[in-house]
Amino acid sequence: MTSLVWLTVALPLLGFLVNGAVSLRRPQAKNLVSWVGVGVLAGAFLVSLGVFTDLWQHPPHQPIIVNLWRWLPVGALQIDMAFQVDQLSTVMLLVVTGVGSLIHLFSVGYMKEDPGYARYFAYLNLFVVFMLVLVLGSSFPVMFIGWEGVGLCSYLLIGFWFNDKVNADAGKKAFIVNRIGDFGFLMAMFMIWNSLGTLTFTGMVAKGPALLAPGSATVTAITLFLFLGCTGKSAQIPLYTWLPDAMAGPTPVSALIHAATMVTAGVYLVIRTNVLFALAPLSSTVVAGIGALTALFAATIGLRQYDIKKVLAYSTVSQLGYMFLGVGTGAYASGLFHLATHAFFKALLFLGAGSVIYAMHHAYHATHSHADAQDMRNMGGLKQYMPLTFWLMAIATLAIAGIPPFSGFFSKDEILAAAFARGETTPIYYVFYGMGLAAALLTAFYMARLMAMTFLGSNRTGEQERSHLHDAPWVMTGPLVVLGVLSAIGGLLSLPPFVGGSAALEHWIEPVTAPASAFFRLEMPHGSTELFLVGAAVLIGVAGLLAGWKATLRRPIPTAADAPAETGLARVVNRKYYVDEIYDAIIVRPVVWLSRMVLWKGVDQGVVDGAAVNGTARFSRGLGWLGSPLQTGQVGVYIVLFLVGALWILHAVAG
Amino acid sequence: MLLGPALGLSAVLFSLGVAGVLLRRNAIVLFMCIELMLNAVNLSFVALAQLHGASGYVMVFFVMTVAAAEAAVGLAIIIGIFRHKQSVDLRNINLLRG
Amino acid sequence: MTEVVFYLFALAAVVSAALCILQKNPVSAALWLVSTMFSLAAIYVLLNAQFIAAIQVLVYAGAIMVLFLFVIMLLNLGHAESDIRGPSTVAATLVIVGLLSIELFALLQYTPRRLASEFAQWPTFTDPSTVFVAGQVTQQAGAARGVVGAVAAPLFQVYLIPFEITSILLLVAIVGAVVLAKRKV
Numbered sequence: 023m024t025s026l027v028w029l030t031v032a033l034p035l036l037g038f039l040v041n042g043a044v045s046l047r048r049p050q051a052k053n054l055v056s057w058v059g060v061g062v063l064a065g066a067f068l069v070s071l072g073v074f075t076d077l078w079q080h081p082p083h084q085p086i087i088v089n090l091w092r093w094l095p096v097g098a099l100q101i102d103m104a105f106q107v108d109q110l111s112t113v114m115l116l117v118v119t120g121v122g123s124l125i126h127l128f129s130v131g132y133m134k135e136d137p138g139y140a141r142y143f144a145y146l147n148l149f150v151v152f153m154l155v156l157v158l159g160s161s162f163p164v165m166f167i168g169w170e171g172v173g174l175c176s177y178l179l180i181g182f183w184f185n186d187k188v189n190a191d192a193g194k195k196a197f198i199v200n201r202i203g204d205f206g207f208l209m210a211m212f213m214i215w216n217s218l219g220t221l222t223f224t225g226m227v228a229k230g231p232a233l234l235a236p237g238s239a240t241v242t243a244i245t246l247f248l249f250l251g252c253t254g255k256s257a258q259i260p261l262y263t264w265l266p267d268a269m270a271g272p273t274p275v276s277a278l279i280h281a282a283t284m285v286t287a288g289v290y291l292v293i294r295t296n297v298l299f300a301l302a303p304l305s306s307t308v309v310a311g312i313g314a315l316t317a318l319f320a321a322t323i324g325l326r327q328y329d330i331k332k333v334l335a336y337s338t339v340s341q342l343g344y345m346f347l348g349v350g351t352g353a354y355a356s357g358l359f360h361l362a363t364h365a366f367f368k369a370l371l372f373l374g375a376g377s378v379i380y381a382m383h384h385a386y387h388a389t390h391s392h393a394d395a396q397d398m399r400n401m402g403g404l405k406q407y408m409p410l411t412f413w414l415m416a417i418a419t420l421a422i423a424g425i426p427p428f429s430g431f432f433s434k435d436e437i438l439a440a441a442f443a444r445g446e447t448t449p450i451y452y453v454f455y456g457m458g459l460a461a462a463l464l465t466a467f468y469m470a471r472l473m474a475m476t477f478l479g480s481n482r483t484g485e486q487e488r489s490h491l492h493d494a495p496w497v498m499t500g501p502l503v504v505l506g507v508l509s510a511i512g513g514l515l516s517l518p519p520f521v522g523g524s525a526a527l528e529h530w531i532e533p534v535t536a537p538a539s540a541f542f543r544l545e546m547p548h549g550s551t552e553l554f555l556v557g558a559a560v561l562i563g564v565a566g567l568l569a570g571w572k573a574t575l576r577r578p579i580p581t582a583a584d585a586p587a588e589t590g591l592a593r594v595v596n597r598k599y600y601v602d603e604i605y606d607a608i609i610v611r612p613v614v615w616l617s618r619m620v621l622w623k624g625v626d627q628g629v630v631d632g633a634a635v636n637g638t639a640r641f642s643r644g645l646g647w648l649g650s651p652l653q654t655g656q657v658g659v660y661i662v663l664f665l666v667g668a669l670w671i672l673h674a675v676a677g
Numbered sequence: 678m679l680l681g682p683a684l685g686l687s688a689v690l691f692s693l694g695v696a697g698v699l700l701r702r703n704a705i706v707l708f709m710c711i712e713l714m715l716n717a718v719n720l721s722f723v724a725l726a727q728l729h730g731a732s733g734y735v736m737v738f739f740v741m742t743v744a745a746a747e748a749a750v751g752l753a754i755i756i757g758i759f760r761h762k763q764s765v766d767l768r769n770i771n772l773l774r775g
Numbered sequence: 776m777t778e779v780v781f782y783l784f785a786l787a788a789v790v791s792a793a794l795c796i797l798q799k800n801p802v803s804a805a806l807w808l809v810s811t812m813f814s815l816a817a818i819y820v821l822l823n824a825q826f827i828a829a830i831q832v833l834v835y836a837g838a839i840m841v842l843f844l845f846v847i848m849l850l851n852l853g854h855a856e857s858d859i860r861g862p863s864t865v866a867a868t869l870v871i872v873g874l875l876s877i878e879l880f881a882l883l884q885y886t887p888r889r890l891a892s893e894f895a896q897w898p899t900f901t902d903p904s905t906v907f908v909a910g911q912v913t914q915q916a917g918a919a920r921g922v923v924g925a926v927a928a929p930l931f932q933v934y935l936i937p938f939e940i941t942s943i944l945l946l947v948a949i950v951g952a953v954v955l956a957k958r959k960v
Contacts (some may be wrong), residue, residue: 655774657767658860661698661707665871672878679781679822681886686785686818688879690792690811692872697796699868702858705847706796706804712839713792713808716815719831723824728887730909731916731929737827738930741834742941746948748839752846753955759850760958766858 023072024107027088030066030073030119031105031154037062037147045140052139059143060126063150067119074112082108083533085224087160094163098219106160106223110534113358113527114157114290121282121365122150124501128373129274131498132380142182142272149175153283157290161222162211165291169207169255172284173200179279180271192270199264203254210247213240223294227537230297236541237303245298245305248291249312256288257339258316258346263602265339269331273379276331277372281338282365289345289361293354293534300352300538307450310350310441314454314461317343321464325471326595328582329396330375333472337422338368340461344437347458351451352544353440354535355516355528360433362527363512367418367430370505374415377494377502378476381408385487393484397582398472403481407491410499412477414506419473421509423466424563429512431560434462436518436546439555443547459562466566467573474574482581520552683724690717704755704765708748715744781821788814799858801847805840812836823914826922 040058044051085108094101105111126146133142152175156168174197181193215221217240218229234241252258257265257280268280279285292299292309299306317340324336341364348357381404382395393400405412421430438458445451481488493499517523532539547555580586588596597603652663694717697710719737726733755765762769788811795807812835819828859865887907917925930938 653774655771657770658702658864662864662867662871665695665699669871669875669878672875676878676882679777681883682778682781682785683818683822684883685880686788688876688883689789691879692876693789693792693796695875696868696872699864699871700796700859702860703801705843705850706798706801706858709801709804709808709843710796712835713795713811716812716835719827720815720818723819723822723827726824726910726913727822728890728907728910731913731925732909732933734824734827734926735930735934737824738830738926739934739937739941741830742945745834745839746945748842749948749952750955752842753952756846756850756956765850 023069023076024086025088026069027073027105027107027115027158028090029069030115031151031158033062033065033069034147034150034154038144038151041140041144041147045138045144049137049140052134055140055143056130059147060123060130062147063119063123063126066150066154067116067123070112070115070119073107074116077107077109077112081530081533085111085160085534087224099215099221101161101163101221103164104160105158107158108534109530109532110290110293110358111158113362113531114286115154117286117362117365118150118153118157118283121369121505122153122278124504125274125278125282125369125373128277128376128498128501129272131495132274132376133272136272138182142179145175145178145182146275146278149179149279149284153287156287160224162214163221165294166204166207166211169251169287170204172279172287173197173204173255176200176268176279176284179275180268182271182275186270189270192264192267196264196268199261200254203251203261206247206250206254210244210251213244213247217241217244226295227297230301231537231540234298234301236301238301241298242302242305245295245302246308248295248298249305249309252288252291252309252346253312254288255291256285256342256346258288258312258343259319262316262320262339263605266332266335266598269329269335273331273372273376276335277369277376280335281368281372285338285342286345286361286365289342289349289357292346292349293358293531296349296354296535297537297541299349300541303448303542306350306352307448308350310347310444310451310454313343313346313348313350314441314457315343316340317347317461318457318464321461321468323595323598324468325464326588326592328398328585328596329394330378330398330401330472330476331372331396333398333468334368334371334375337371337465337468340465341368341422343461344434344458347441347454348437351437351440351444351454352538352542353437353546354538355525355531356433356436356440358531359516359527360430360437362515363421363429363433363509366505366512367421367428367509370418370502370509371415371422373498373502373505374411374418377411377498378404378408380494380498381491382483382487385483385490388490389484389486391484391487394582398475399579399582399585400483401476401481402479402483402579403477404491405477407481407488408477408493410493411502412473414502415477416473417506418509419469419567421512422469423567424462424559425567426560427510427513429509429515431563432513432516432518435556435559436516438462438559439547439552440544442551442555443545446545459558462559463562463566466563467570470567470570471574474571475579478571479575479579482579520556680724680727684721687717687721687724690714690720702767704758704767704770705752707767708751708755712744712748715740777821781818784814784817784821788818797859802844805843805847808843809836809840812840823917824922826926 037058041055044055085106087104087106089102089104091103092100093103126143129142129146133139136142149172152168152171154168156165156172159165159168177193177197179193180196181190184190184193211221214226218226218233220226220229230241234244250261254261265280265285269276271279299309320336320339320343324333324340327333327336341360345357345360345364348354348360378401379395382401386393386395417428421428424431424434426432438455441451441455441458445455483491514523516525516527518525546552587593594600652659691714694710694714697713698707701707701710719740722733722736722740726737758770759765791807791810791814795804795811798804798807812831816828816831816836819825819831891907913925916928920928
């Protein structure tokens with residue numbers, strides 16, 4: 023089955039082609055699109071299961087390379103279109119196709135009435151194609167195809183309702199900010215080629231330790247450039263600003279792309295190139311530091327957002343920060359673990375929010391109200407109208423807050439423990455640990471706030487709307503149930519030893535992280551330290567939840583229309599610390615000025631149009647004007663010229 | 678044998694003819710200066726005929742004939758131009774201006 | 776003795792030519808040109824080309840210059856404003872004529888002796904008496920048949936075809952002149 027791994031890419035590609043054709047020719051054929059769109063994903067998931075089973079039975083020590091065709095044979099550079107099947111890529115394969123299938127199924131219900139239904143599924147399938155190429159690629163260029171492709175699909179899907187300028191702008195912002203990260207990826211690729219002479223991952227593992235000195239400037243530069251790419255794709259400081267704006271897209275898109283899969287590509291990249299990051303301790307510290315900082319920073323912003331999707335967006339940025347804290351510390355397995363569990367509960371949260379928004383939309387649509395269906399201040403008390411959604415989202419909330427025995431507890435706890443352990447050798451990690459702990463507190467707080475505002479208390483939607491609020495149909499709630507189960511039991515993936523587990527994921531990944539372990543062996547805490555850390559994490563989680571719940575329901579909440587304007591610190595946080603405005607002033611405006619004044623008016627109009635094009639014309643005219651005195655029509659002038667010529671000939675012949 | 682001085686005289690007359698052509702604006706006088714140049718050339722042909730034989734005289738013969746034909750036609754043209762422009766001044770003959 | 780006479784007539788020719796080109800009045804210029812031609816005719820006689828001298832007087836001075844005078848009078852150009860061109864042209868004239876004179880006088884080095892010595896260096900040179908043989912033949916012919924006969928022999932034998940063509944040229948010139956000068960075509 024391993025050699026058939028290309029089917030996972032081919033099936034969604036087929037789906038893209040069919041759905042794309044349908045969207046261009048007969049957009050009303052929604053049934054066909056539903057079956058094809060979800061079917062190819064289900065097929066891809068089955069193939070992934072097959073591949074995983076193969077590997078489970080015979081775990082390979084070396085990655086299996088499935089070669090498809092020769093792509094770029096250029097002298098010394100031989101790049102094949104090939105897929106690398108090893109323990110890491112199979113985990114990612116399962117997450118992407120599994121969670122992806124559930125979200126595709128959810129979309130069938132969510133997007134049912136949208137006229138762009140076929141186009142939506144075409145783009146969604148195309149996204150899965152590129153994501154799988156990214157995850158399965160056996161060399162940097164192939165991975166880069168997927169890297170850029172998911173950026174493209176993200177743009178297409180964020181701006182799906184492009185008739186509204188806000189959505190189109192959000193799509194553009196996502197693409198452009200991603201591009202800045204892509205520059206980092208490219209620079210890293212160039213440097214890797216320059217220093218290692220190979221661009222395949224197996225080549226990197228083989229030659230990296232030999233040709234790159236630990237801690238040298240080269241490998242630090244390479245890894246920092248790679249991390250720049252990660253900050254773009256995975257929305258870390260400083261390139262995270264596109265993710266909250268990306269909520270302009272349909273909610274299943276936010277769930278798939280901006281929670282479960284695309285944004286995790288950065289984490290995957292770091293795990294994949296772990297040998298390089300192990301060779302550059304400074305870069306690893308930078309990764310962990312930025313991760314911790316982002317986790318805390320984004321969590322503070324989430325405290326004061328009123329749009330339900332924005333809260334989840336900042337939550338995603340924050341949790342991605344956790345993952346980077348994990349991989350920066352050297353706990354690659356923990357980062358991967360949190361990636362998987364986060365995919366489960368964040369997708370659940372987004373899809374649940376989708377169900378809520380779906381219900382609110384229908385309610386407002388029925389009463390012809392123009393209130394914002396996504397504003398939490400218009401919700402409240404939805405528990406009695408949408409009980410199933412409430413309980414499932416509650417499971418996800420407990421998971422994200424790190425309450426045992428839910429999945430998030432295990433993964434988050436591992437990362438924090440790793441940071442604490444690393445602090446023994448590098449004290450700054452204690453600071454990162456502190457930041458992570460504070461972020462955990464805030465995470466629990468804002469999630470409880472979200473749940474309280476949306477589901478608890480009294481309903482603020484309105485008298486007539488209430489009759490239209492109910493749970494979503496089964497095509498949408500079914501995937502929620504599956505994700506709920508996964509969020510609950512996901513911890514089984516890698517139970518730590520102190521509860522009797524075998525850290526299965528960590529051992530499974532070992533052949534992939536072995537190159538890094540050769541340079542740095544992370545000692546996880548044991549015994550009493552470990553229990554103390556676990557206890558602290560749980561306590562923080564519980565405290566945050568209780569505090570958020572109580573603080574939110576202390577006073578009655580006004581609806582969005584009646585709410586007073588924010589003031590002071592609350593306002594600064596609500597406006598996300600004005601980071602977008604700062605970027606606009608410092609970066610965007612100067613660049614626009616530069617391109618308008620210098621490049622457009624100066625270079626294009628002045629030099630290219632003026633000097634080169636018009637200038638050549640004027641020069642020719644000038645030459646002609648210079649030559650025009652020769653043709654005066656005056657016979658006298660002609661005589662003079664005639665005699666000059668005759669004199670010349672005489673000289674040439676006789677002189 | 679007066680070859681040297683004769684050729685020298687021929688050079689001088691030719692130069693005077695060129696100067697006249699350049700200096701005069703009256704078309705008919707211009708023509709006369711051209712005739713002067715032709716005469717100078719005739720002189721050098723005759724001078725060299727002593728060395729190179731009768732072909733020199735024959736050349737002079739033909740030059741004179743052609744000069745006559747040319748003078749006739751050229752003056753006819755000038756008459757035509759005069760009828761058009763009421764002037765034979767070279768400055769006014771500029772219809773070929775580009 | 777011949778040299779003195781030659782220089783006399785040469786001086787006359789040069790002075791007449793200089794005055795011709797500088798006269799304001801076109802009629803005066805024409806008459807000075809006639810004077811130049813007479814001087815040249817005298818020089819032709821000194822150079823032993825009597826036939827040519829006669830032709831010069833008959834054709835050039837007698838026909839062509841008369842034609843010029845006819846046209847001048849026909850066009851009533853008697854009154855003359857100065858028509859010598861401006862200072863820039865004078866400067867250009869001086870330059871061009873200067874260069875021309877230098878060029879032409881450089882060619883005066885070719886005296887017969889030099890010509891003969893250059894002939895002697897040609898690869899196919901065999902007999903020194905063949906240099907300038909044509910001139911001697913002409914002189915003998917002139918002594919035998921008279922000055923006209925000396926020209927007639929080559930004219931009607933070697934140069935017969937150009938002779939015939941020249942006659943056609945004259946016919947064309949007559950017809951052309953008549954057509955061009957008519958009032959209404």
